[in-house]
Amino acid sequence: MLSRIAESLFWIGRYLERAEDTCRIVEVHLQLLLDDPSVDQDDAALTLLAVMGAPSLEAADTTEVLRLLSYDPTSPCSIAAALGGAREAARRARETVSIEMWEAINTTWNSVKGGRLQRMRPASAFRHVRERCAVISGTADQTMSHDEGWLFLALGRSIERVDMTARLISTAHITAGTQSSWNNVLRGCGAHHAFVRSYGGVTTDTDAAEFVLLDRLFPRSVVHSLAAAEAALAELNLASGRRAGYEDESTRLLGTARSALEYRAPGRILEDLPARMTELQRTCNQASEAITERYFSSSAAASWSGGN
Numbered sequence: 001m002l003s004r005i006a007e008s009l010f011w012i013g014r015y016l017e018r019a020e021d022t023c024r025i026v027e028v029h030l031q032l033l034l035d036d037p038s039v040d041q042d043d044a045a046l047t048l049l050a051v052m053g054a055p056s057l058e059a060a061d062t063t064e065v066l067r068l069l070s071y072d073p074t075s076p077c078s079i080a081a082a083l084g085g086a087r088e089a090a091r092r093a094r095e096t097v098s099i100e101m102w103e104a105i106n107t108t109w110n111s112v113k114g115g116r117l118q119r120m121r122p123a124s125a126f127r128h129v130r131e132r133c134a135v136i137s138g139t140a141d142q143t144m145s146h147d148e149g150w151l152f153l154a155l156g157r158s159i160e161r162v163d164m165t166a167r168l169i170s171t172a173h174i175t176a177g178t179q180s181s182w183n184n185v186l187r188g189c190g191a192h193h194a195f196v197r198s199y200g201g202v203t204t205d206t207d208a209a210e211f212v213l214l215d216r217l218f219p220r221s222v223v224h225s226l227a228a229a230e231a232a233l234a235e236l237n238l239a240s241g242r243r244a245g246y247e248d249e250s251t252r253l254l255g256t257a258r259s260a261l262e263y264r265a266p267g268r269i270l271e272d273l274p275a276r277m278t279e280l281q282r283t284c285n286q287a288s289e290a291i292t293e294r295y296f297s298s299s300a301a302a303s304w305s306g307g308n
Contacts, residue, residue, distance in 0.1 A: 006152045007296035008093035012105075013156025014288075015086035019079045020133040021164030023126040025052065026069050028171055028188035030122065033062065035180040051170045052077050070125065071118040079129055080117060083109055086136075098143040101136065108132040151232045155291070158229035159254075163284040165189060165222050166277040169212060182208035189220045209269050213261055222280070226258040229287075236295075249290035257283045 029048050033041055045060040054068050054077050073080040087109040090097050097105075111132065117125045137157070144150045168188050172181045182205050186192040195203070195211045215221040219228075233251045257280060 003296045005093045005096050005149065007292070008089040009096065009149050009152040010156040010291065010296070011089040012086050012093070012097075013153040013158075014160040015082045015089060016133050016136055017157045017160035018164060019082035019086070020130050021161065021168065022052070022069055022077070022079050022082065023129050024188040024190070025164070025168050025171060026065065026122075027126050028168065028184045029065065030062070031184050031187070032171075032181065035184070048171060051167050066122060070122070071115065073113070080112055083112055083129070093149075096149050098139070100143045101139045104132075104136045104139045108136065148236065151235050152295075155229055155232040155236075158225045158232065159284050159288060161220060161225040162222055162229070162257075163281050165212065165220060165225065166280040166284075169209070170274055170277045172273075181205075185212060191218060191220060194218050206267070206269055209273065213269065223258055223261055226254050226261075229254050230258065233291075248294065250287040250294070253283050253287045253290065 025048070029044065033039055033044065042059060042061055045062060045065045046057065048065060049057065049060055049068060052069055054075070057064070060068075067078075068075045069077060070079050072078050073084055075081060087105050090102055090105045094102065108129075112129070117129070120128065140150070140153060144153070168185060171188075172185045183192070183203055186195050186203070186208055189212050191212055194215075195208065198211065198215070199207050211218065211221065213222045216223055216227070218224060230251060233248060233254070237248055237251065
């Protein structure tokens with residue numbers, strides 16, 4: 001497969017996952033402000049923008065959060081910019097992307113460009129974007145051959161999901177200690193129903209953190225997403241034929257991060273959590289760079305416009 005095509009599919013996966021997860025994170029932020037009026041909204045806005053890698057500001061409020069993370073196509077960490085990036089990447093890989101998938105991506109981009117998201121109520125806009133991303137992901141899974149191209153798409157999606165789930169968990173630190181903080185993280189991951197079925201109705205911070213970080217069966221948990229990325233890399237590396245160790249740097253990085261989470265001592269899951277989530281984001285960035293160097297180095301540079 002041409003490196004240009006592989007790279008475009010990898011970034012389609014990342015951009016779509018970033019758009020969907022940014023919706024989830026901003027929804028959690030707005031819900032936190034509703035649940036706990038004692039939270040300083042301006043400080044919470046600045047913290048969230050920092051977590052999302054937005055340019056640093058001296059002051060911010062909820063309106064600025066919505067502009068920078070949702071509507072403004074010139075803001076590199078906005079939902080509009082991510083959807084535009086996915087559409088551009090799909091255009092670069094037009095000969096490989098299925099007709100149905102291209103139509104789903106193009107329809108989504110046409111539905112949000114021109115400031116339409118800004119004219120919708122935030123809840124409606126986020127629901128619209130999440131539903132469109134789900135349609136595109138489902139269409140890709142059902143209409144693409146699960147060959148190398150699909151593996152790169154799944155690889156990008158999984159790495160971005162790890163990165164964004166780590167950012168979502170970091171937002172719990174904004175209101176750490178309040179009753180609703182981890183409930184909102186569970187809802188942000190779409191995990192609340194699955195969590196209640198697994199753990200019952202009583203939510204403790206430790207149980208909630210354990211579920212979104214370590215659950216091997218829930219598809220949006222960090223460990224599950226790391227394992228999915230490792231599986232995609234293993235399929236792409238089948239031809240290497242190595243019997244010991246890992247030649248591939250991205251596999252080594254992701255496998256080390258997964259093991260560090262899975263083998264952490266019980267009861268210590270909440271210790272140093274913000275710092276460990278920052279380290280996990282750094283690992284995702286390093287793994288992405290290693291993938292780019294190994295598989296895409298011969299293609300033209302991609303115009304990635306995500307946050308840091």
